[in-house]
Amino acid sequence: MQALWRNPELIRHARADLRPARMATAAAVSVLLCALLILMFYHPGIDKTSAPADRDLATILFISLASLQALVFCLWCLSSCGQAISSERALKTFDFLRTTRLTSWELLVGMVFGAPLMAYFTLACTLPFTLVLGLYAGFPLLALAATYLMLLLLAVVLSLAALAISMMTDRPRAGELLLLLALFGFPAWASMIGASGNSPFPGLTAILVIVGLQPLYHVAPNPYMPITQLTHVPFFSFQVPSLFVSVVLYLSVGAWLLLILLRNLKKDREDIRLLSRWQVVGFTVYLNLLLFALLDLRTIHSKSSNPADPSASDIGFAYLGLNFLILYAVGLASLTTPARLRSGWVRASSSAAFYWSEDGLPWPWMAASAIAAFLLFVLEALVARPFIPFSEWSVGGLAAGLFVLLVFAVRDVLFLQWCALRGFRSPAVKGMLFLLLYYITALTVTGFCFHSGIAWFTPLGAFGDPELGAPTSVFIGVVLQLAVSVYLSIAIRQRLAPSPSTPAASNALAS
Amino acid sequence: MIEFQALRREYGDLVAVRDLQVSIPEGEVYGLIGPNGAGKTTIIRMACGLLTPTAGHITISGVDVHQHPELAQSHIGYLSDFFSVYDDLKVWEYLDYFGRAYKMPDSQLRLRIDEVIQEVGLEVKRDAFIRGLSRGMKQRLGIARAIIHKPKVLLLDEPASGLDPKARADLRNLLLALRAEGATLLISSHILPDLEGFCKSIGVMEKGVMVRSGTVADISSQESQHFCVVRLSWVGEAPVEQVLSSIDKVSDIAIRGSEGLFRFAGSDDDLAALLHQLVTHGVRILSFGEVKQTIEDLYLKLSRNEVM
Numbered sequence: 001m002q003a004l005w006r007n008p009e010l011i012r013h014a015r016a017d018l019r020p021a022r023m024a025t026a027a028a029v030s031v032l033l034c035a036l037l038i039l040m041f042y043h044p045g046i047d048k049t050s051a052p053a054d055r056d057l058a059t060i061l062f063i064s065l066a067s068l069q070a071l072v073f074c075l076w077c078l079s080s081c082g083q084a085i086s087s088e089r090a091l092k093t094f095d096f097l098r099t100t101r102l103t104s105w106e107l108l109v110g111m112v113f114g115a116p117l118m119a120y121f122t123l124a125c126t127l128p129f130t131l132v133l134g135l136y137a138g139f140p141l142l143a144l145a146a147t148y149l150m151l152l153l154l155a156v157v158l159s160l161a162a163l164a165i166s167m168m169t170d171r172p173r174a175g176e177l178l179l180l181l182a183l184f185g186f187p188a189w190a191s192m193i194g195a196s197g198n199s200p201f202p203g204l205t206a207i208l209v210i211v212g213l214q215p216l217y218h219v220a221p222n223p224y225m226p227i228t229q230l231t232h233v234p235f236f237s238f239q240v241p242s243l244f245v246s247v248v249l250y251l252s253v254g255a256w257l258l259l260i261l262l263r264n265l266k267k268d269r270e271d272i273r274l275l276s277r278w279q280v281v282g283f284t285v286y287l288n289l290l291l292f293a294l295l296d297l298r299t300i301h302s303k304s305s306n307p308a309d310p311s312a313s314d315i316g317f318a319y320l321g322l323n324f325l326i327l328y329a330v331g332l333a334s335l336t337t338p339a340r341l342r343s344g345w346v347r348a349s350s351s352a353a354f355y356w357s358e359d360g361l362p363w364p365w366m367a368a369s370a371i372a373a374f375l376l377f378v379l380e381a382l383v384a385r386p387f388i389p390f391s392e393w394s395v396g397g398l399a400a401g402l403f404v405l406l407v408f409a410v411r412d413v414l415f416l417q418w419c420a421l422r423g424f425r426s427p428a429v430k431g432m433l434f435l436l437l438y439y440i441t442a443l444t445v446t447g448f449c450f451h452s453g454i455a456w457f458t459p460l461g462a463f464g465d466p467e468l469g470a471p472t473s474v475f476i477g478v479v480l481q482l483a484v485s486v487y488l489s490i491a492i493r494q495r496l497a498p499s500p501s502t503p504a505a506s507n508a509l510a511s
Numbered sequence: 512m513i514e515f516q517a518l519r520r521e522y523g524d525l526v527a528v529r530d531l532q533v534s535i536p537e538g539e540v541y542g543l544i545g546p547n548g549a550g551k552t553t554i555i556r557m558a559c560g561l562l563t564p565t566a567g568h569i570t571i572s573g574v575d576v577h578q579h580p581e582l583a584q585s586h587i588g589y590l591s592d593f594f595s596v597y598d599d600l601k602v603w604e605y606l607d608y609f610g611r612a613y614k615m616p617d618s619q620l621r622l623r624i625d626e627v628i629q630e631v632g633l634e635v636k637r638d639a640f641i642r643g644l645s646r647g648m649k650q651r652l653g654i655a656r657a658i659i660h661k662p663k664v665l666l667l668d669e670p671a672s673g674l675d676p677k678a679r680a681d682l683r684n685l686l687l688a689l690r691a692e693g694a695t696l697l698i699s700s701h702i703l704p705d706l707e708g709f710c711k712s713i714g715v716m717e718k719g720v721m722v723r724s725g726t727v728a729d730i731s732s733q734e735s736q737h738f739c740v741v742r743l744s745w746v747g748e749a750p751v752e753q754v755l756s757s758i759d760k761v762s763d764i765a766i767r768g769s770e771g772l773f774r775f776a777g778s779d780d781d782l783a784a785l786l787h788q789l790v791t792h793g794v795r796i797l798s799f800g801e802v803k804q805t806i807e808d809l810y811l812k813l814s815r816n817e818v819m
Contacts (some may be wrong), residue, residue, distance in 0.1 A: 008612045009612075012604075015600060017599075095561055095589070096656065098559075099589045103581065200656075242558035267579070
């Protein structure tokens with residue numbers, strides 16, 4: 001493995017971006033901006049009697065400048081890495097990189113640190129200002145160091161995410177938009193869930209690094225902002241600093257992104273498969289484990305206590321909902337291109353190996369993911385016995401619910417696979433639109449005139465609500481969907497069967 | 512040197528390359544010819560390790576491209592048709608980057624950069640920014656990039672596309688020099704005069720199928736067994752068309768003034784007998800000979816006769 005400073009990709013970016021004239025301009029602009037910001041507060045014309053004390057002023061300035069720094073730095077990294085691969089593809093230079101001896105790891109490191117090199121340089125130019133201001137404001141050096149280390153970690157994770165999107169899309173602008181939404185939307189949503197009064201997942205607030213950094217600055221929690229009080233959150237039922245959970249979250253998400261990129265970076269876009277089948281199952285386990293790690297078991301009470309508090313069955317339904325989404329994601333990630341499906345079929349159609357091969361149908365892996373998720377849930381329920389009796393989890397009901405969800409998810413994914421084999425353009429998108437139309441129609445029709453049909457045609461019956469479906473209706477629904485799945489499997493097999501005339505014709509021509 | 516074994520690539524229902532079986536020996540210059548969409552680019556991209564075959568194998572210098580891509584790629588130099596270069600780099604920086612990417616030792620790299628720059632005739636532009644180069648110069652820089660690591664195999668996909676006649680001639684000279692150095696070249700093109708007198712072997716692709724593959728001489732003689740085209744000229748008035756029409760091995764006669772062309776399906780002895788017959792009928796022959804077939808003629812013959 002090459003040292004970072006000898007990485008060819010990094011050297012290329014350094015040569016292209018850090019030309020003396022560009023560096024001088026960037027340094028001058030960033031220093032000027034910082035100086036102007038400081039002068040705005042320290043201007044001699046400001047009325048000294050109404051102005052805050054010097055230390056308070058330094059605190060305000062430090063917070064303003066550091067926030068601005070973090071925002072610009074993260075967005076810059078996001079933008080640069082979000083275009084790193086797609087723009088090279090558009091220029092047809094990426095193929096040349098792929099034919100060199102650079103490994104995926106070397107290429108990845110070079111791009112993650114090389115593409116936003118000017119952002120790192122600008123950060124370095126403005127860092128002295130914030131450090132001096134922070135120290136003058138009386139903040140410990142450790143807090144400042146931790147802040148910038150976390151900023152670097154966040155930037156690297158964002159860069160990896162942006163690079164992954166850039167690898168998968170031809171339109172970097174769409175990718176950036178998606179990432180921006182994720183960047184601002186998801187942490188806000190997750191931290192809102194985490195910080196809400198009776199939330200069983202207070203650890204979700206650790207997505208916002210700032211919550212964890214707060215105690216290092218010796219800032220008292222704000223009584224009107226619950227989120228500021230979550231400086232320690234439960235992690236596998238141990239109270240740990242929120243910063244620790246932030247680091248674990250970012251490192252683990254970063255590791256998955258790294259795996260995705262290392263597997264696919266040097267592949268053609270058509271050959272990209274984010275994770276292998278076993279890795280997909282591993283990802284299901286990771287998400288379920290993360291959910292359990294962040295779950296505060298002390299907040300969960302039996303149904304007889306305060307109804308506002310979440311009960312074990314509420315958590316069970318949340319678990320079902322999450323796993324339905326995961327199963328869908330697993331199915332979508334395991335959709336196989338028609339060519340690979342055909343070659344897998346030719347190699348192993350007669351044996352069970354076809355079902356477990358990388359080029360097989362998605363459903364065995366969805367089933368494996370569901371089983372793994374369920375076994376993990378049982379294990380977690382056993383571990384949580386000191387807090388909640390095992391019987392309160394209603395494991396049998398959850399198993400039945402998960403099975404129902406699996407049946408519906410398999411049906412939908414088989415339909416999408418069939419769409420792909422039919423040769424539709426953007427089969428996943430078109431198939432999803434068909435499914436959306438189907439669900440809207442099913443819900444509308446059953447809502448108006450055939451109420452028990454909800455459980456026949458939608459997976460809502462899995463959630464154990466008698467209003468959404470009696471057990472008989474749920475059973476009928478499962479049988480119906482299994483029949484549809486079998487029909488779709490037969491249709492897929494028929495499309496995979498090779499036409500007998502093709503090889504003979506080609507051999508005749510080649511001879 | 513380059514082996515394609517039962518190579519196949521599908522895009523959905525479309526079979527872009529169908530069961531290709533070709534072996535290109537070391538030092539050979541192999542022209543892959545065919546119309547757009549025949550599968551030439553797909554073959555070259557699979558040979559570079561850029562595309563994964565649906566079935567089959569490719570070995571380059573004995574290394575399986577898809578099992579050991581990085582090792583195989585150390586033997587490969589690749590150039591595509593339309594490509595960009597990093598405009599914000601200087602010429603030497605661009606080559607330095609790729610030299611490093613091919614893991615060349617620092618001690619050799621500087622010398623090699625100067626050597627390659629000289630080889631492609633860009634000495635005066637060594638320290639210039641790439642953005643200031645002409646299209647032809649960029650193409651030469653692309654070739655320099657492809658050969659910076661002294662690959663044994665060069666895979667060139669339509670290398671002359673979009674070049675003006677001067678740049679095309681320069682490129683041709685450069686490739687001739689590489690051929691002289693013993694490199695194995697696989698060149699795809701649909702502009703057939705580009706390959707004339709340059710390729711030792713050709714493969715004709717049509718709709719993903721390799722219609723014919725072999726040395727130009729072999730294919731040409733095989734085709735000549737079926738028929739050849741003869742050009743003749745004479746002086747004075749003579750019943751040339753009458754004589755030719757009376758011979759059943761002659762077809763497609765085209766006479767214009769005192770010159771003519773016809774197709775002849777017979778042996779060399781038959782052709783000598785025909786010449787004798789013309790002379791005995793009083794035709795004063797000025798020139799008589801078989802029209803040498805160009806790669807373009809061969810391609811047209813093969814594609815017209817064998818591919819529907």
